[in-house]
Amino acid sequence: MLEFRTPGFNPYAVKYSPYYDSRIAVASAANYGIVGNGRLFCLGLGPQGIVVEKTFDTNDAQYDLAWSETNENQLLVACGDGSIKMYDVGVGSEFPVANFHEHKREAFSVAWSPVTKDTFASSSWDGTVKIWSPARKESLKTLPVGNCAYSTSYCPSNPHLISCVSTDSHLRVFDLRTPISAAYHLAVKIPVHHLPHPAPPLPPSQRPPQIQTPSPPPPTTTPAEVLTHDWNKYREPIIATGGVDRAIRTFDIRNPAGGPVALLLGHEYAVRRLAWSPHAADILVSASYDMTEQEGWESRSGRGCSWA
Template structure:
């Protein structure tokens, strides 16, 4: 494959890679020793230049690092999520130690996201079943949102600074709106069971005796046994559209305007659990995924094509069809679990960074993958 750059993280297994929102030539990697099971962590800040990928700065932590987010108000700052439940804010211009430490989570902090609109706060989620909202200038959280289950991923809506989403081990998507009264379920406004069939079955063949829908892979994709959701991301162009994926290998998209309508598209193809999703910042129908099957894949959810390339009937509702998205390409250069993927915000719209447990960070042009 042409146009691929590589950086090694010897002794550390990456969990996340993120491009800077300020520079197309800078990215950061959160990594852990011993696959994050035991030991310390390291944050790598990398620069892309004529000599390839170079280390600009490294920060060591006493526990594993599982995620990171760049500050939206300071180009030199970024926050990491740690295995001891803490969050640490580092500054590239302020030495080797964190400038702030946030220690309230009772178990591993697994996800962190900066507010892309208000820019004055960030959120974290943890295996302790909570989401916490933070200000970068104060050590105690602004608010805690209870989920009740191991919460693998949380994110701010890219359209509304008051809306927060989360996915968890109980196979549900939760959406919180901070504008609602706190007494109303702690701002919880929407709960979607990601593996449930669409509601209100009608027509012949409906009901519990109806056969499960099948894909060309020969596997059911909807209404299957609930499984852990490990990752999700908001579409940058279509308000309320979220993609989710996890242990059952399928990527699903949902429209929050129709929370009981089931998935709006399903993307089959990964052979093992999907660890990370990222919608393209350049195209409304394109997303990338990183999986334990050691591949990074680029997809179209089919929303820009009419009619969709393929469709399958939804469970228990004979007149409900779920479009099946298209796999545009596969990158299989990782030799261990692929755990991170992110799009560069700048340029022609095809550059991706990926990271995996093979102690490698790869930067490559997804256009070389795309089928004609």
């Protein structure tokens, strides 16, 4: 197993290059992102281990990154001053080749469109999601959220759908095909903290024998900040969320009022990041402030969930 340390900086995000399986990038921040500068590490994976190909320093913390889908050497970082900076690994300069700055507070998430490849999205603590083109400095569109938006993402199969999660314990999905007058493109708004609907009871003759075993504490129904989410790569309507209440939930956006399709409990502290597997429809990985990474799976029935 390869290991790379970032002395003086705490990593916030790591992403593989979509072009090379031997290149990754790490966005990091000093002092856990509370105060201080940031550093972007571009790393090469080879027979001799991990090699630093390039570093880019910023005056503020770096909270997220996204590789360009159109240029193998370019990538974006979301910064604590509200800016989105584009760097080019193939250029000798240590300065950004482009700077996109409209957010009024920390830019906490950035995502490049995997379908059209000509736009990217950012979310910020200023309560907005912005759509950008790398060819212009002004944003193409601003989607109001109303409170701190921690994470934004494109649907992996539909370029018109953009999602975000926020401090008000809601998952929002915007459909850019709708008119702006229709709630600023807001198509779906799901309260994440709602419990799943209970399954219908079995007839008495089909009920298994009752065994007295300790049961885990039930998940909270109190609204809590949602910190991360991801679209399922194989089932377009399914989105997983994680946040401060330690629970991971999956939702079907076709049924916003139906509550979570499935619930995963296993972390002891807030879930900071999660991602669906690019190779399987029923596997996801999560990372938490409890210093653990866990791999879980969701059964195709949508009810039985467990940790691996």
